[in-house]
Structures are given as C-alpha cells and as structure tokens.
Amino acid sequence: MTIEEVPTPKCGLNDVLIKVHAAGVCGTDLHIWEWDRWASNRLKPPVVIGHEFAGEIVEMGEDARRAGILQLGEMVTAEGHIVCGHCLQCRTGLGHLCKRTQIIGVDRDGAFADYIAMPAGNVVRLHGIPTDVGAIMDPVGNAVHTVLEGAEVPGSTVFVLGCGPIGCFAVGVAKAAGASLVIASDLNDMRLDLARRMGAHVTLNPSRDDVVTRVLEATHGNGVDLVCEMSGHPVGHAQAFATARLGGRVNLLGTPSQSTEVDFAKEIIFRGLTVYGVTGRKMYSTWNTMGRMIRGGQLDPMPVVTHRFPLERIADAIGVIKDGKAGKVILEIAS
Amino acid sequence: MTIEEVPTPKCGLNDVLIKVHAAGVCGTDLHIWEWDRWASNRLKPPVVIGHEFAGEIVEMGEDARRAGILQLGEMVTAEGHIVCGHCLQCRTGLGHLCKRTQIIGVDRDGAFADYIAMPAGNVVRLHGIPTDVGAIMDPVGNAVHTVLEGAEVPGSTVFVLGCGPIGCFAVGVAKAAGASLVIASDLNDMRLDLARRMGAHVTLNPSRDDVVTRVLEATHGNGVDLVCEMSGHPVGHAQAFATARLGGRVNLLGTPSQSTEVDFAKEIIFRGLTVYGVTGRKMYSTWNTMGRMIRGGQLDPMPVVTHRFPLERIADAIGVIKDGKAGKVILEIAS
C-alpha cells in the first residue's frame, strides 16, 4: 500500500465527483494493508482503497444534474456498495445483497484520495450532519442495520457482544431506538469505556465476568430480546445463543475467520430463536433512519472516534488500530 | 353516582383480591357521571365504577396461589378488560378485541372502592413502579399501543393530534421509543404545556396555527411517518390524513361522537396510507413494553398528572376534568 499521484477520476453522466474531506479507516482496510488471504484473492491492484468518507460535490454529470436532487458544493457521503439494480435482490428491496455489488475501495477506486466519483444514486446528503460524522456513516449504518432489523427495539433489552467501533455504535443506536437495557461485552477495557460513553447500562469483560450468567441476572433470568453479535468468534456465537431469550433474536454482524460448532437443537430450535446475517446497510432505509437519528440529536457516534491523522500518516492510523488502542480512526484529507 | 358501603368482593379460585391504593379518573367515568346515551345503554347499575388503579394483593384464590406468580402483599395494577380466552380473537393474539370482553367499572364492579377482585391472569406486578404510575398504566398503555402498533418508531417523525392525557402520554412514548421529531397539537394551551413537558419538539394550536402547513414544514414537505389521532374529531381526521407522509400510518384512538366525511381516493388511497383503529392494550405485550419503558426511566407519565383528590371528592375530580383544566387526575383511596 503506497501513496501515489493518480489521475482525478472521470465523472460519468450519472455520477458526481466528490472532493474528499475526511475518511474512516475500517477493519477491511487493515486486511488490505496486511494483504491477507481475503485481500489477495479479492483485490485487483492498483486500486485506491477506502470506503467510508464525506466530502463536497465539485462536479456533476449531466443526468445527475438533471435529476435535480444533488447540488454542486454541498457536503455528502455515499453508500459504497454499487449494485446492479436489476437482479431479484435489487428489485425486491434487498439491494444490499446484490450478487454483482462493486464495493468502492475494494472492487473499484475508493476514498483515500483527493477525489472520488460516485453514482448519484449512491450519494447521501449530509444536510447539517458534521463532516466527521458523515465520514463514518458507513459503519454507523452497519450498526443501525444490526440493531433494527426484525427487532422491536423500543422498551427492549439488547446485548451487544463485541465493542469494536461498530459494536460501540450499536450501543448508541440501541439507546437511541429506545432500548430499556443495553449490555455490552468485550475483552478490551478501553472499548468497554467507549461502550459506556455510548450509553451501555452494563459492561462485561469475559476475562473477569461470566457473561451468560450476568446477562441472565440482568434480565430476571429471561435473557435479552436482541443480541447483536459483533465479535465473529465461536465463543461469541455460543454466548449469543445462550443469552437471547426464548423466542428472541440474534443479529450477526461480526465476520468469523473460522467455523463454529453449533448445537442447533439446544442452541436455536428449542429456544425458538431467529438468527439473521447482516450485510451492509439497507438501501436506503438504513440511511434514512440513521440520518434522522443523528440530526435529531439522539445518536452521536463521535465519542467512538479516538484518533485522527492526516492521510499521509495512514501507517500510524493502521498501527493504533492493530494495537487495539483505538476506537474509530479518521483520516483528514481536505477541509 | 353515589358513594356507598358495598360488601367486599368475593375472591374466586383464580382471582386475587386487591386493596386499592390509587385510581385514575378517565373520560369514560365522565360519561358515566353525566349518564349520557352511551352510559345509560351500557351500564346496568348498581355497579362500582373506575377501571384504572393500583393496589396491594391482600387475598389470593387457591388456583391463583398455586400458579406461583403473584405474591400476597405485593403491589399490582391490572388489565381491566376481562376476556373469554376462547374466541378467534383470544386465540390469535387479539384478545383486546374479544367480543365477550367485560370491562371493570363498566360491565362489572370496578376500582373506585376499597377492594377489587381481579382474575390473576389480568394482574400486572408493579415491581418497583410507583403506585401513582401504576394507577394510570391503563391509559398509558393505550398510548403505548397507539404509538407502537405497526410503526417503526426509532428515528421516525410522529404527530400526536389531541393532547388529552393519552395524547400527552403518547408524546412521551414516542420520545421513549426513539422518534426523532414529535409534534403535538391541541386547542388547549394548558395541554400543549403538558405535551411540551412530555417532550414534544413542536406544539401547534389550531386556533393560531395552520396545522397541516406547519407539520409539512417541519418535515421537509414529506409529512410524518405516524399520526396518532387522539381527538376523535372530523377536523382531526382530515388533518391526520393530510399530514401523514405518502405510505405513512394513522393510528386512531380518539373516539368520535359523530361521523366524518372521508374522500378515500384523495385522503387515503392515492396517499398509500395505512389506518388502524386502536382498542385497549395488547394483552399483554403492551404491558410488557410499557413496564420496561417505565422501569428503564425512559417514560415517566407523572408530569401529566395535575390533580389528586381523595375518593370522597370525586365530584371535584370530575369537575376539573370537565372544565378542561386538568391533565390526568388521580384519586387517593388508601396507602
């Protein structure tokens, strides 16, 4: 991964060209940095990486302008999954699962750059949301999707299992959505601190706490209505199934790097659980809900941001993440 | 309506006897007081009125005790709709619509008394909820049902049309459930004050404000996701349909005393609206959600309570309600 001069991207008829002001660094970028098996199989270099960003519209294709929605000069962010619009999934409200998805910063040029060209349909107006928040709405949207999908959150009890940045955002989303009890767990106390700052009522560290027992105690023995599994670890899966109430729900976002032994009878069937796999953000109901929560002052993801670096210091940004010392890290690109 | 000595109610095998500590006065009680057409057709005197209350379990039938849920001496409230348990509605999760419903204080003896006998299955434990709040959970439950039914409230915009006690509670419920914008309207400024204290972001008085225009302005021209119609007035219905966004929802709780002219094409069909009629509280998911919201500190209905009287002064209680000077009124019966 190097910093190089590349041509300004071409702005197509339906595109807008965006001058990037700030960008978020994601675990995905770490995989690419380390060029692990996933990265080396998926990416076809050279590609500009980075998929979380906010910036200013500086050029508009003719069709994008004619649509009359976006304005030159306004601040925007964007959904980084560019989908086909024609498949079964795209046509039935499941565009986030389109098989032909191209992800910016992975399958095509991304946002760790001065400029990025995006299809107008993917662009989301900030409309008063601060640029830094706009730069991380992609992962905040993952949290919104995870917390709200299929769950009736108002008045409910939620357990967020794994407090990386998206887990911490999920704590804030659950609170904003009216959960009456939010429990969070992680092995890293710094992350639990962030979860508390985002509103967690109870924080658990599996190195000290018997997680399942503590969650059951906090819920009068019932377990929680919703588990947001953000760890991707087999231990997390087992805790998720054991802490969801009978008839409850487990929404899985954490991406495992290994398989998990599941006792379907005991862990899922006899418990009447619903388990859901979270991919991306729903296009665009997640963005709509998230935008309102942020503008309404109910959801502020900024306490999770612990570090900011200029683009040139991306190696330092990657470093603090790898060391487990960071919440969310933002790259400052222009202003 | 008179205050008389009556025998202590008999406590059946499946019943508990409750010593009433506090009771709420409802519009229904006003209709009975005035012995209007509805009341004279429905009630078969003598009947003890009152259907909102909280109190202490002082006796338990044998089957109620054996069920092992309720405890002698604990503070409880109760769902006042006693349903058959066998009909299509009771068997498919719609017990609140049972045709054979008997309402306490209307169809059988109620709660404006020292003691009331209730089927154990209707009893709800306060479990730390203050007695006064317990005494008004029946109407708070109406508000919970109205706000949450069929709506995805987190991040949404809600318009509460009519700010009697249940309207004011609905404002609080919408806030607790994560609405990003709550608008309330009423002709009575005292009630708008209560709505603001319950968290309304915007309050409108139709005597001064163009309600439809103001709601559209506050929602970027879209209208709101959910209207809670609490006025029961034809003007309220028209405003409800006109202020719901295309594809939005209108939940109707206010009981009209007259019919309304509806232009179904323009007001409902071309707008893709969903309209839902709210009766009672869902048994018992509404109570479950409400209890958690109150215990979690998200929902406090007490700012709506403006007056308290001992049972002997029920005439004064009715008086302040009739004069439009009251929010919710509580009768103190024992303590």
Place this chain on the structure above:
Amino acid sequence: MTIEEVPTPKCGLNDVLIKVHAAGVCGTDLHIWEWDRWASNRLKPPVVIGHEFAGEIVEMGEDARRAGILQLGEMVTAEGHIVCGHCLQCRTGLGHLCKRTQIIGVDRDGAFADYIAMPAGNVVRLHGIPTDVGAIMDPVGNAVHTVLEGAEVPGSTVFVLGCGPIGCFAVGVAKAAGASLVIASDLNDMRLDLARRMGAHVTLNPSRDDVVTRVLEATHGNGVDLVCEMSGHPVGHAQAFATARLGGRVNLLGTPSQSTEVDFAKEIIFRGLTVYGVTGRKMYSTWNTMGRMIRGGQLDPMPVVTHRFPLERIADAIGVIKDGKAGKVILEIAS
C-alpha cells in the same frame, strides 16, 4: 381521441424500444375517452394513451444493453409508473408512491401504438408468459398488491367487493395465495360469473342478497380476515368495514368519485381494523410474485378476458366496457 400517424418514439441511452403486440383497455382509458374532469385536468394532449401492454424489444439504448439483463427480440411488458428514484418514497421501498411519478398513456406517450419506449428499469420479461397475459399484468398486479399487502392469505377468508376486471383477478390471486374461502359480490351477474370462473366459492349480488349477513353466515359469524374493496362506492365501504372480522383488514383499491360518511368509532376503532390504500404495484416485488404465480400455473387471468379488438376498433372496445358487458378487453396491435 383519434388514431393518427405519430413518429416512432426515440429510444434513450437507458431505454428500450418495444414493438407493441397487445394492450389492455382500462377504466382510466374510458375516463380519457369521455374527457371527464379528471382527464381534462391531468392530460396535456396530444398524448398517446394506453398503459397496459406486452411486446417485443426491437431496439436498446447503449446503457440498457450494457446492463446485460434484457435481450433484443425478447417479449416483455412494463411497469407504467416511471418514478424519480431519489425521493423518500423511492429510497425506502415505496416507489409506487413517488410524488414525481409519470404514468405512460397519461403523463407521457403510452402503449396504444405500434411502438413504445420504456426505461429499461421498468421493463419486465415475460419469460414464457403468453403475450395476452403479459398485456394485462398491470391490472393483475393491482390485484396482487391488493390481496397480498399486509395480509396472511394462506388459509384465510377473503371478500372481494366489486368484480370489475381487477376484482375478478383478485379472486384468482386470493385462490392462488391459499385463501380457504373467497366470497365475491357485484351488482352485475355477468361479472359474478367471471368471479366464479376465477374460483370464488360464494358470489353475492346486493340486488338480491343481504351482503353483510351472508358474509357473516359464511364465516361462522366472524367476518372475513381480508376485504378487498374494489367498488369505490360508499355502500361498498360500509359493507367492507362491517364484514371484516374484529382485527381484520380492508385493502381499498376502488377509486371513489364521491366522499363517504365513516363512523370511525363503530366501523373502524372498536373493530380494531386496519385499512390500507392501494396505489399501483409495488416495484418490483408485486411483479416478481405475480410472474411466479402465472408461470407456476396457479394464476390464470385469461378467463376474465371477454373481448378482443384490433386497435382500429378501439371505439367498440370502449363501447362494450361502458355497456357493462365486458370483463377485460384486449387490443390486438401486432403479432
């Protein structure tokens, strides 16, 4: 309304040009023929009318071809509502309610012509569905939307109130979707015949039958789970509310030309009803479900087609519809 030579429509970058083989005649076309108040306010002549059709792709714009979904020479139909794709409704799965909708044959040139140009995204492949069926999938889709929205049809009881073509299609859709009892009513016995051919178990003619009593009898006094209101008449609305079971649903498609007096308390609120206004077809889940039902042999709308005319005899087509002697009428344009 006249038949004239007009230029072949221009096929834009994202469009396909379709040679029309057959087209359906709709009530909307009748309003235009009669140039009533709605038509004279909405249409800006000259405009080619007709919005239900099927035909062959004979030309493709460059972007449409690049999308790689549609093929030159294949038979297709299309969703006639061309929507903006950017508004709140379009972005949250409610494109059928887009405020900026342009309807073919009303707001822009339509299908009673040799050729029509359509945005590729609106085009739906017939994929083995007969051309005549393809020509009427627009109104069949209205029926699918009306029957399936918000209702759990398998095993349920459905009352279709009004048996014009869309009502008759709705009978067939309810059967295909697993309704255990389908009741249909209309004043016109020929239409009731068609409803029976589409599978209605019980047909009622209000000129002879007490509709409400008969529906209650057929449902053990409960009323039906779902009423599809296709008449748009105040009498129909009253029957709809009275025949839906407590907690049931009324989906309204029939467009009233006058207002209706509604007693919200008695007809909707105390009955716990849900009422939904049906506009168009959901884009594109309705098309997906409909296509599968037709291809799977569960749903055959052809018994409703009673007349066919060449395009030149459109006056005769309009005539049989006005005389109430027709089910669905198809115009043959090419083959």
Place this chain on the structure above:
Amino acid sequence: MTIEEVPTPKCGLNDVLIKVHAAGVCGTDLHIWEWDRWASNRLKPPVVIGHEFAGEIVEMGEDARRAGILQLGEMVTAEGHIVCGHCLQCRTGLGHLCKRTQIIGVDRDGAFADYIAMPAGNVVRLHGIPTDVGAIMDPVGNAVHTVLEGAEVPGSTVFVLGCGPIGCFAVGVAKAAGASLVIASDLNDMRLDLARRMGAHVTLNPSRDDVVTRVLEATHGNGVDLVCEMSGHPVGHAQAFATARLGGRVNLLGTPSQSTEVDFAKEIIFRGLTVYGVTGRKMYSTWNTMGRMIRGGQLDPMPVVTHRFPLERIADAIGVIKDGKAGKVILEIAS
C-alpha cells in the same frame, strides 16, 4: 413400554375428558420405546405415552362447561403442550416456548389410552375434520408452523429438506399456501413418493442427485425463498444454507442429535439469511390456519398415512417406522 390397565384420568374443573378414537405415532414415541438418553432423562415412569390424538368429549369440568365453547359429545383434538399462561413468553404470544411447558405423553399422561383429560383451553374442535386427520393435526401443525413462519409463501419457492411425515406434510402446506415451486429431498425413495403425492414439483435423492446444484437450476440460479430443514443432519444444514436465495429464510424443525460446523460468514452473514428454530405450534394461530386449510380442502394430510394398527399392535407400529417403510402411522383405539 407395556399395555396396562390404568384408572380413568380425573377431569378437573377446567378440564374435559376425551375418549380417544385414534392416535398418531411420532418419532418421540420411538425414542421412548428405545429408552434412549433423551427419554431416560426426561420421562418419569409410569407415564401413559402418546401426544397426537382425536376423540370425543365425554365429560366436562364445571368451569369448562361454563365457558360455553365446547360441547359434550363433540369430536376434538388438542394441543399437547400445556403451558403456564403467566411467563414472558405466554404473555407475549410465544406460549409455544413457555419454559414450564408440560407435554402430554412425556411429562404427564398422554393419549395411547382409552381416555385422556385435557385443559379445555388446549382443546381444538374438529368441526367436520375426519377423526384420522384430527389424530395427526399435532405434526401437521409443526409443518404449518415451519412453512408459514416469517415467510411470504404465496408465489414463492420452497425446498423441503427431509421427507419424514412432517416433511411430507410441509410439502402439502407449501402447496396449499400458494408456493409456485416445491422441491423435496430425502434418501428414501418411498418417502419421495409420498412427497410427490403431497404435491412436490421436484424430488431429489441425495444418493443420486447433487442437491444444491439441482435446486439452483430449478430456481434460475437464485436458490429458494424458503428452506424447511426437516432432516436435522449436518449435511442438511449445509444444503439448507447453500440453497436459500440471498436474503432468504431457513426454518429449522429437524432435531439434530449432533452438532454442526457452521461457517457463519459464508453460509449465513454474506448471504443475508434468516434462520428460525421451530418448536411446536403457535398457540393457537397455527391451529386456526391449519383447520381452515383442511376444511377448505386445500390441505389433505391423509396420503402420508401408510399404516394403521389397533393399539394392541403398537410394537408393529413402532416396527414399520423403525424400518423406514412407513409414512405416518395411526393407532386405532376406539370408534
């Protein structure tokens, strides 16, 4: 397991006494017969086994009679899960998941006997349904629950994985509920025959067919909307996840006797799947839907019944099941 004279069960105040006419033999009874680990841990002999039955009401407790629903002499079946009615699950529409469930024929005396006493609230009237069908509505209800939960079946594609009796019933339910394509798989060709008789469009035998490939082929490469996993085998789980379309649903009923390795990332998360564990029947919406489907003639489970024995020959009944030669087996007890 022996056949003995036992006293006629006592009929409590809320109970009815039922003279058993016919009973179904279930896999559970086989486990008890073989006294495997599950059976020896769960049952406290002596207990009358058998939980699927139909019969005639011959005695009614006083409260049951007063409820005015059931009639002496009428034919009924019953939900065999007797639940507490007071817990979180019972109070929120999830009674089938009550922790204090007592199952007849397992935790208390069951139906392989001349008489059984059942709480009136568990009794379901046959109302014209044949006795033999009534005797197997318990497992048919499992199939109804599995097929309908969370799925929009009308027009959809369904894969039933495992064609024991409940799998075969599920094929029939999917057809009755309007599925446009039903695929069934099993290693046993006799069972595939039964599945075809219940309406399966495509049957697959994994010993000959590449199941995943064939399901994808039959669905234009998409996979199915709903998989009903009835095998309980790790290979079945893997096939279930691989054959569900992106964003599809897997409802798990088959009870595994071992754990399964799941690659959550690849099999569930990136596919956006929803997985649901099926326990029992929803009380009582499943029964309501099932009764209508059977009475409406849409669903006939009888083709799955391959054998009938008098109660005395229960050993033979168990034998044909163990040998894999039977579909559903019915015990004739009285008539």
